[in-house]
Amino acid sequence: MITRWSQPRRVRFHASAVGILLLLTLSLSSQDDPARLTVRPDHSTVAEDSPINFFCKSDGNPLPTVHWRVNGKGVPDSRYKIISSSSGLSTLRIDSVQSGDNSTLISCSADNGIANPIHAEATLTVIAKKEVPIGFPRIDGHPSIKAVEYGRTAHVTCRVEGEPRPKVLWLRDNVPVDIRANERYSVATLTNPGALMIQLAREEDQGRYECVARNIH
Missing domain, CATH: 2.60.40.10 (Immunoglobulins)
Known part of the structure; x- marks a missing residue:
């Protein structure tokens, strides 16, 4: 009788522990x-x-x-x-x-x-x-109005000068373009450095693009 009684108690205890973990997970996910x-x-x-x-x-x-x-x-x-x-x-x-x-x-x-x-x-x-001091960031080639066919690759140019060489930040409608979050977007580093490339262009890519050149003095 001792053997038959101990087995169901272990089963009930195990099920109860899983239930507590699930409730705890749900509680944590809704925390402020x-x-x-x-x-x-x-x-x-x-x-x-x-x-x-x-x-x-x-x-x-x-x-x-x-x-x-x-x-x-x-x-x-x-x-x-x-x-x-x-x-x-x-x-x-x-x-x-x-x-x-x-x-x-x-x-x-x-x-x-x-x-x-x-x-x-x-x-x-x-x-x-x-x-303005020598080496201050300067944009020599500004982005221009560009039309591209749906599904094609769009190139938006931006030529920058400065010392140290400025880093280029791209904005679309005044909001930073998150290159890391969208694999279709990239910034050229060798040929035409600073240019924004948009692969497989879609309607959602339309907007006003602006390049910002930044360096540290």
Whole structure:
């Protein structure tokens, strides 16, 4: 009788343990997650009359809301644009930087109500055109309007100069193109370096493309 009684007890105990693990997994997957910033705005130096983009990406559960401030106040005028995406990425763009924008403090914050908002700051430095130093990033060949057949490969050129050699960041409709997340996209490094190549072009690839040249001094 001892042998017959011990076997079903072991079976019941094993089934109960699996049930607890499943409930625990479901509980963890629905937990609230405080806001955090996965992309923060960078300190940036640009020449007068140039555009500039600052990026801020948040994550958390629920997805946080991103707010921008300029010198501690709300975004001031029509030169500033805010572009937000469903992925949590927010872009603050200044279409034409002026000399009076020098030393401007740009800040973003993310808040989803779970904990205190999280903040990040960057400083904008503006250089007069006549004072641009040697080696400062320069774009010699700008992207142009291009039409391509569906399913073909599109080449969007961007020739850059500077020392050290600038890295090229591509934007589509003011949002960074994530090369790593889309295997159809690549940036040339040898022939026509900096050019954006889009294989098997689709309707979703349409948009306004902009190249940004960046280096460190």
